[in-house]
Amino acid sequence: MQKQCFDLDPLGDVLLTLRCPNQLDLSWRSLIFAKPRKSAEGSDESESRPKSNAPTASVDEPNAHDETEDVQFLLSSRHLSLASPVFGTMLSGGWKESTVLIERPRKIARLENSYTTNSESQPRHQITATEWNTEAFLLLMNIIHGHHRKVPQKVDLETLAHFSILVDYYKCQEITEVFARIWIEKLAPSLPRSHCPPSMIWIFVSWVFSNASIFEKMTELALKGSQGPLETLCLPLPSVVLDAFEEKRTSSLQKMMHAVDEFRNGLLNSSIGCDLACTCMLLGALIKQSDRLIHGQHVQRSIKQVKLDFQGFETPAWGSLDSRGRATRHDCSIASQLMPAVDKVWYNLKGLKSDDYRVQKENEVPKV
Template sequence: MVSSRQLILASGYFREQFDGPWKLKHQTNSRHVFQLPLKCTNSEAFMILIKILHGHSMNVPRKVTLRTLTDIALLVDTYKCLEAAESFADTWICALNSRLPKTYSEIAHMWTYIAYVFEKTHIFQMMTKLAVKSSKRRITSHLPIPPTVFLKVEKQREALILRVLEFTNRTVSRLEHVATSNNCVSAAIILGTLSVLLADLRLLGHKASQSFHYASFATISKALNQLNIEKTPSIRHRTKAISSCLEALERGIKGLQLCDVYEK
């Protein structure tokens, strides 16, 4: 049994339910009990939120698992009660903050959604930067993250891959010119090694106008930085140029701010 008064005060969703068309359709029975459909599969997360909405803060845990926090975020998003849960979310997020992922995975999806619901701009930007860097195609999620997030992440990812393509194409053309016009053995070695690697990554001959979904920037960067080239001075220079370009591109990854989600 829960208090409709407390739910109305804390939740925009329940306020609409009790005062809107639902109330007209569902009349109270003799004991004045409403039965509301609840959109929740995690009973632990739901009970935690109910305790928060009823002001039973002493019974609210100070630590939760990432999965439970994600489910609480889903409830907060659904029931429009950010203000009531925000301070508790700060505590939970702080306790889990050291476990933020370094690669994009289901865990990163969860953190993206948590940051979106609880308006944690720094974490949101970190996770979307990770998505730009580590994804190899447009991302989808079972969580109700706004589609505009994935559209804008994909736009940044495509722009990043295009920069890589432009750089590698220039490098190949330059090496071809040096190798043929100057009969430079070291340039030919670099060209051969680089061409094989680019072919493996499906970058060789790829047109900038075509979508690219064969490898992420992180995968491409790691492969190019591990070029196994004989260490002659001219080759060291070329290797350094590749590494410097990739580092600059990675530093330039912006990710998204929360305000970007609402921009048209």
């Protein structure tokens, strides 16, 4: 069976082989995701694969029936180099993913034989990549090679995520940002309202395409809803963002716990509470209910969960006798005394500003 092949440039001088395609799992039905392998060493010989009985795919759509068969793309080195400094470095011989082929693939040579009889002696490039999503890669190549009528007006969030991974890796934001902006605008009305795997995808997408507003909104959801360090799925967010996120999350948790400590100290020194009975009742109830949080078990709980824990602290009902000997209920409660300080931490907690963490220059190529 012939490999699936997409001719982005029928006279192209680059043959890119995508091995083990569609291996990056972004499904939010599971929280266990494979770590992406960005590339593999080039080879002059095709890797042997089990044959499949699935029908040969057309050149316009990826083959959905065979995700393990190598996929080949016939591309233009000039288009790739102009769009991506990473491809430019590969094609100049600086990366191990690329090799120069003297022998031309028969399909390409057949196209060129009508123009020259010496085509098979011309040097050509071969690039190898692994695990990328075929649909997203074809989408990127259509944009780079100017086949804009084949680019859809809208995509789903998972496709946008795979596309963003490619754009981030190959550093081709400039040529793709117009299409990405259109897709983001159409998906934006359905932004998540709580932290979840889709919101994590939005954090990465907004980071890649410099959408500061969405990045701040989604990181705020994550700061308040994450139960630990940010789960990145298999999305390559830079460590500077992850470190800043965790520092801000733990700092906000500590501020909430500090509010509890301040409340407790205020009850002990009687600066909070109406009288001795009031401070004793509130202090006893606070110690009993906050023991689990005070002893560090708040670390693996989200800020939202900790806030709800504090909000749910119960105050025992008690009263006193007035001058006429009638029983009256005491109005002081833990919530009325504690929650203003906790709410202040909650409402002051905002998302990260993406521009604060952009340390790489726009066209900087990752180190090999």
